[in-house]
Amino acid sequence: MRYITVEKFRSVSASEQHLEIVERKGLGHPDSICDAIMDAISVNLCTEYLEKFDAILHHNIDKCLLVAGETAGIFGGGVMVDPMLLVIGDRATFKAEDIEIDVANIAVDTAKRWFDEKLRFVQPDFVEYQVELKPGSAELTDIFRRQKGILGSNDTSAAVGYAPLSFTEQAVLDMERHLNSSVFKEEFPESGEDVKIMGVRRGSKFDVTVAMPLIDLFVDSEQHYFNMKQEIFRSMNAYLAGYLEKNNVQMNASISFNNLDIPGRGMEGIYTSVTGTSAEDADCGQVGRGNRVNGIIPLNRPVSSEAAAGKNPVSHVGKIYNVLSHHIAARIVEKVPDVKEAYVWLLSDIGVAIDSPKVAAAQVIMNKGSVDSVAREIEEVIDFELEHIQDFCMQLARGMIPVC
Structure with a gap:
């Protein structure tokens, strides 16, 4: 028997609050890079473990530091002076049943493939790698040997998730995805991948601040930069206007773009990049400092403190419950009327x-009716998802559910 509780959420919904603040760190942000690569390493280790042992073995690839390099920005194409350094750390299983697993090469190869596939202007020699993965402690590793099937939790840890996303949250998420889409990059190849969006809604006023470098290979002069920036700015405004119309939302919306730019200062007064990410010379990255598992940083919501990326998907509740709580919340909204x-x-x-x-608890806001009238249905949704948690864990292990 599972002890599940259901009660009324003692506040108004996010969309009814006067103020919402939502951030999204995009594909090329240093923190997002760390999260994405560490989780990709976990997925590839899971694949290797399953192929060799028909089971996922102990690992937590959730400690990472992307140390910024140094570049020299030049109109027409700058150069990398000192490479970035990706430090990959924490724990993994290197040997089982007298079979060795080449954990270090799996980690580095995964990272190299990620950079090659996701960041168009990061060349192989722009990043160096330092692998600091070690075998896990005996007690935590033994969790994987104690039983077949559903494993015991490796920690006492809490998580909270919610659904649905508010309009503000969804708009911030969708706008970054649009700016990093293949369609947008084909139209504006000069736009870098390090897109950061901050959205603030005050009543019916929606302001969006976008930071996105332009690749200096495409920039001939300061004036050329501002001309291209204006074209991109027009495209952003058209996208946002269309987005509001498509979603039938009446808001007074505005966009700010690369606010630190100052004409007349040359390269020092404009936001350009050699590689498309600020990790090239301005900003280090770290796992857990980026988006929550639903892709945004929502300041109005309760959020989990654990970094999910890279943790093993079969016993580490810092990953499993973090993602599952959002999944269950979405199922409740989808399946339970009102x-x-x-x-x-x-x-x-x-x-x-x-x-x-x-603890397994739901707090809900109703469109109509009482919480008591749907409590049993909500309990059944939660119980069903926990009953099928192994299937959910395998989806995490295969990388089918994004965590950043």
């Missing part, structure tokens, strides 16, 4: 099977 907004809280008990959390 639920407007749902928050789901999960708390593990170390050593106890992950399908039996110490």
